Amino acid sequence: MAIITMIFRKMAKNRWLQLNLWLGLTICVALFSSMPLYSHAILQRTLFKELQQLQKDQNVYPGLLRATTSVSGGRSFETTHSLIQKAERYMEDAPRRLGLDSQAFIVSRSTQSFRVLPADASDQEKREMTVSGSFRTVSDLEKRVKIIDGRLPDPKRSDGVYEALVTQKFIIDLKRDLGKELLYTNKDTGDTIRIIPVGIVESKQTTAYDQYNVDSSNSAFFIPFEQFNHDFVDQQGPLKLSVLAWQYSLDYEQMNIDHIETYLAQFKAMTTYFNTRIGIGNVEMPAKNPIATYTEKKDKLNLMLWSLYSPVMFMLAFYLYMAANLIIDRQKTEISVLRSRGASRMQIMSVFLIESVMLGVLALAAGPFIGVYFTKLLGASSGFLEFVQRASLDVALNSLAYRIAAAAVAGSIVLILIPAFLATKVTIVGHKQRMARMTKLSFWHKIGADFILMGISIYMLYRFNNQLTDLKKLALDPTSIQVDPLMFFMPAVFSLGAGLFILRIYPWFIKLVFWIGRKWWTPALYSTLLQISRSSSQYLTIKVFLIMTIATGLFSANAARTINGNMEDRIQYTTGSDIQLSVHWDNDKPPPPPPGAPQAAAPEGDTAAAAPKVVTYTEPSFITMTGLEGVDSAARVFRKDDASFAAGGQNGAATLYGIDTYDFGKVAWMRGGLLQYPLNSYLNLLASNPKAVLVSRSMAKQFKVKTGDTISAKWEGLDSADFIVYGIVDYWPGWSPLPMSGDESDPNVRLPNLIVGQLPYIQNHLALEPYEVWIKLKDGVGSKVIYDDLIKKEIPIENLVDANQLLIRSKNDPFRLAINGVMTLGFVISMLISFFGFLLFWVLTLSSRTLQFGILRAMGISFRQIIGMLLSEQLLTSAAAILFGVVIGNTVSSLFVPLFQLSFNASDQVPPFSIVRQLSDYVQLYSVVGFMLAIGLAVLGVRVSRMKITQALKLGEE
Template sequence: MALFVMIIRKMVQNKWLVTSLFIGLVLSVALVSSMPIYSEAILSRMLVKDLETMQTKRNVYPGSQYNKLFYTKETPEKMNAIYSKVDRYIHEQAQASFQIPVQELVVDFQSKSMKIRPENDPEPDSKKSLKTMSLRSFSGLEEHIKLIDGRMPAEQQPVDGVYEVLVTERGLIQFKTVLDLAFTVDDDKIAGEIKFKPVGVFQKTLDDDPYFRDTDLSELSGSFIISDKVAKQQLMQEARLPVASVGWFFVLDYSKMELRYVDDFVQTTNKIKNVLLNNVSLYQTVSETPALDTISKYLERADQLRTLMWSLNVPVLIMLGFYMFMVSNLIADRQKNEIAVLRSRGAARWQIITSYAVEGLILCGIAFGIGPLIGVALTGMLGASNGFLEFVQRVRLPIRLTEEAYRYGAISSAACFVIMLIPIIMATRVSIVGHKQQLARLLKSPLWHKMFLDVIALALAIYGLYTFKKRLADLQSLGLNAGDLNIDPLQFVVPALFIMGAGLLLLRLYPWVLRFVYWLGKKWWPPSVYATLIQVGRSSTQYQFLMIFLIMTIATGVFSASAARTINNNTEDRIRYGNGAEVVLTSQWMNDAPPPAGPGQPQAETPAVQAPVHYLEPAFEPFRTLEGVEQAAKVFTKDTTFSVNESTGAATLIGIDTDEFGETTWFRDSLLDYPINDYLNLLAADSQAVLISKTLAEQNKVKPGDTIWVGWSDVPQQPFKVYGIIEYFPTFNPNPAIGSVDVSDESSKGNAPMLIVGHLPRIQVQLALEPYDVWIKLKPETTTAAFYESLKQSKLPVTNIVNTREALVAAKNDPFLMALNGILTLGFVLSILVSFIGFLLYWVLSLRGRTLQNGILRAIGLSLKQLIGMLAVEQLLTSGVAVLIGIAVGNIASRLYVPNFQIAFNPSSLVPPFKVMFDASDLMRIYVLVGFMLVVGLGILAYMLSRLRIHQAIKLGED
């Protein structure tokens, strides 16, 4: 107990150091524990978004799960036993095992087809009036339908020997009947007389009700719908009617689907299949779960996102670890004298280490308790990120404090505990004599200097860069997915290794720079600067911890800012490049093609030689005059064949009007050797001129001036002249399509896509007049809604619209991009926060430790202004230089290693190529925050100097 009280008192005496250490602990635990919380939240959001996209594209409700059981030759007793067993399992076990709300569980009975004829048929012996009908029932149907004619069937069935049923409007027409006209079963399979009478016509209450598997009820047009209770009794229990199948249709609330429920959902689906298969043979069951394909693709994206999240967080984690070590080292340095005295008075090393270990356990235990809670708050902040350091109001992420978060927090706390003890263990190795000797040897080389850790870190970073470049080249040239090659774990840490290695290497050279500066102006420096240069030059080792810390934090902040801006801008560029323009319209052209066969008509035989289709070009001027249109261009695209230099191949032909195209399209200038307008001007010089892709030129050895023949299936090839070779062009991807290259087949490795760009008027006259797209550039102030309204009023025959603005908004709302922006924003904010705390802590402690020296300087005649000037110069030579080095190293690291993040996407589809980007606003934020940090720090230190009393400092020296 006495030891515990002593530890508490020691913590109170060093409250500023302990508080700083505790802040670092809490931030570290919070950051690490937020990773699984944020991963689960953002991946859950991503899953729901993927399912919503699936519903939009396929018009299928993602939360549906259908299992059907067919009966063949089973006896009624056997059929009833199978049904009871499966139904009991589904209702009692499966329903709760999905872990997401079950909105509906529909049990569907269906009888075998039966022949029926109208009652009082005038020709009872004729087969003309016979109809084929199957009996259907659905549990809970009454809550989802409304009658448009007639009434609901009676609850007690049969009524006067007749079963009352419902039909759809289409069914009423198909059976050629009216309500209340009874039908008699006329089928050899049915014993006895059974009658059915349609008494009501129904339709769905809600058009988008997921209760119905058949969205338009077309499946029910040949069925009579009987109540679920009667069907169960007549079909299963009494076996009066031959049962064909039983189905169980789940309607699940997929909006509540979270990452933690995915395994339960998939396992429950498989268990239901197994229960069905254990009772009947394989061909007697059907299981449909539309969401499984989407979930499978989602799991691949989830792995990519986890990989990217770790790679982005590793530099921040290393920075926090270094912060912990720096603060722990400051504590150890301040208490080395006390530790040495305890050692000289007989205390064992383990006793001293134990006392500090107890202190560490107290701090780490508290950090472990509150860190994950702060991690939840951090996750909430990340969920609101709309870009780098941009926050918006959006639907809250499904945040949940999990066991995994505490497990990560425990690992982080343990790692911090070890980092805290390392300086103490090193300090206990020194006796009181050795401690005094160390104080006298201020020029002792640090450990990293002796072991060349800077060179080792840089070597590893360069190796990681080399292996990444090689992997990326393979991915792009072979048309592979990012998951087709194993990612080296070293890729996660190489940016941090480079930042550390480059920072330490520059610090190795820094004393020589100081000596050069000292020599350069030693005849002119004022006394304050002269004294500061000597102080920093002779004691450079004591500043290096602060300097490497500031270098790492500032460089990490610059790296995070650059990574965020690069990923965001490249995503936007990829969308703009892929679409070509802000809006792309496809319209209907009049033509003489034969009309397609109507429903129920036989398909016409295809002639051996198809006649060419002739098109009538619609007026183009109405597209120009749409509201908000700044420029419009015709763009014709066609897959063609070509012949050149005795070789042939397939390429994409793009026909354009050069002036209109250049004013309409979007294109990044740095993609080509010259601006794209220069190539368009070159093309405009000759109507027969074409531009070809670099892939076509290399694969077929084509050079400018060669003649190339172009045509397609029913259009003879015509000559064009090659005027230029380009690598990129709007919408053109020169990389092999994913899966198009067989790694084992050398001949397939050169089959990259090829492109030919020519004049549209020449193509229309010399080859054929065929439909083209209309590319539109909107005025900046024009809204999408206003443009759509204008398009609607124009009544132009538009069949398809590609809107780049909408695609950009969808990309910003993509959980994948949200996660990146959130993580990088957090990394940047933590870097600046930690660097400010570390900077202030170091200088406050340093100033307190030099109270005697500053008092003597004041006593010998230096004014407060000169003393503050010395401090400012000292900060400039240490903190200022470290900040400049950090910004420079961060920029270099960004240019080298930010491209690594494209491996988390599909590099083959990243066109235009990944380009590292810096934004002036991001750099301005860094400069403002760092400048604020230095100014505030200097102000606090100046205030402390102004409070210095000379007599107190001299008395301290006497003591």
């Protein structure tokens, strides 16, 4: 009990130090616990978004589960009936086995097809009419279909006549009106079935999850469900069953990634169950493909999260070690006294262990809940330090989060106990000797940690650059190369090594400055320079900490901006403008032959290949497109990917662009620096002559084409037209200069070629063919406005690419969310712990120098001079460390950010990868650091002003 009392008193005495240590532990626990929470939440959201996108793209309800089976005719009726009953019970239990609520359940059945004839059919109709149909039914028939003429069938009719519903197409094929009797006669038994169509039906517009498609059942007689079961399922009727189907619409919003294995296992079990049990079976579940890729996504996302978190973890570990070291330094005298008076190292360590465990338990109690907040903060991030009003992530604490948090606490306790363990080795005499030798080299400099860390990081950088070179040469998918997670950790290692190296040299610089101006320095500055030069190891921790904070913050900012910027640039460049759409053109092109149909033969005696038919197109009104709601500008852009050209006696293939130069300049997107001159300069050049064209650099090199040369171009079935080369370009909106495979610098690799000319000249001298319409939207106008107007004006769209929608989809990608969220969180945490670490160090340093300041005040140095001394000390330590951090951060960004190209497909990386730096990030970083220095200096000034000289002098008499 006495030791517990002593521990509480010691913790109360150092409450501010313990509070800082607890804060670091709590943030550490929060950060570690947020990893599994974020991984789970973002994968859950991704699954939900993918299922929503599936419904949007394919018009299929994501919660659909459909089991269909034919009915084999090789069994007895009793056996088949028993199998059907078992299948009914099996499917009724499907939602429970999957753990999802059923929103709708549809059972449909049909018999074999049979030939029907009108009861009043003429002899000619009996010979020529070949209309076949089958009895079909669906549960809750009256709710699933819409009657457009007639009435519902009467299931209680007792004269042996089946009243049925038919589709409009089927009644036309039967050439009879509603109410006319139809007959089917079994040739083997002579039995006759009488049918009377009493209503015409079509698909009913119901909810997205409760729909039955009637249009696919054109040749069917729909009868009530109970009647069908009574006559064809429960009894051996005159017709055999053909197809059975059970269709569920399950609530896909309840799908949880924790039950992915259950969904896949149940799908496999259903497929196995219906495989040849009743007949040939098939099970459909549209959600299967998205959920099947979950495991791979989970592994990749977890790897990326650990990699992205690693620099922040490194910073937290450094903070905890620094805080623990400062606390132990404050207690070293007490520890050495205890050791000198006979206390064992184990007894002293037990005291610090109990303290650390108490702080760890408190951190474990609060940390996971802060981790939930961190996770929601990550989910709201749409870019680096950018937040949107996105639906919050569904976050719930789980056992895995607590297990990881407990492991983090255990590791942190070990980290905290290291300085205590080292301190217990020193006696009171050794402690006083060490205090007198503050100028000796630090342990890290003695072992050459700076050279080791820089060597490791430079070697890894060399390795990654070789991987990157191979990736570009072979145009490989980056997934084909195993990206080492150390790629994300190496910047922190390099920053630490570079920081230690600079701080190895910096004390010598301070000594040089002191020696040069030793005759002119004021007493305050003289004392400051002497203090820093003689106690360099005292300031090492805070300077390394600040360097790491600034360098890591800048790297995070530049890495996130670069990844986001290059993703967005690729989408914008590939699309070319805000919206790219193709409208249907009326033409005289013959319809394609059905699958399996023989190809039309060439006329006899025609030995030459038949020339392809030149299709004539009718151009739709372009003015209609410019007048769409929300359109700022629109341009006609003709692209022919399979054009050919002749230049300098050589022939080649090229992509031919035809544009209206003025309109194109208003809608096209082009990143600065890709062309030698601005895009509009090339457009002005092109507009000066109808025959003028721009050609790609690849074409100029391979075919020795230069400005002023004449070339000809055409495509299949046309005569060529002549053009004059007016300029050479490396890039063009929507066109990729990269080869499909191989290294573009290899002379044997065939590069794509480009020709850009004026659209009117191409249409007049070659042919009028469909072009695309590129649209630039008005500022602040969303895509929905133009979509609604296209529907309203009934414009037939064949293809539409919306850059804004692609950007939104890219921002919702789980890996991009992880990068933006974690780097934003890392930046915020780095700044936060840097602020507390800064205050902690300087407050403790000031407290330890109370005697020094008291003596200076007693010697007549004014309070203003002491503040000036503190200010100059801050400039030469903290401000210098910040400056070093900026230099190292920019260096790290230049060296390591390009490695993020390994996350992109080399064949898609157009425009080329470039490092993006944004001024606002630097402003935010410098603002936080400036605020931190100002607050720190203010706190130090207040503490110095409250210092009592007499107490300091009495302290010196001890």
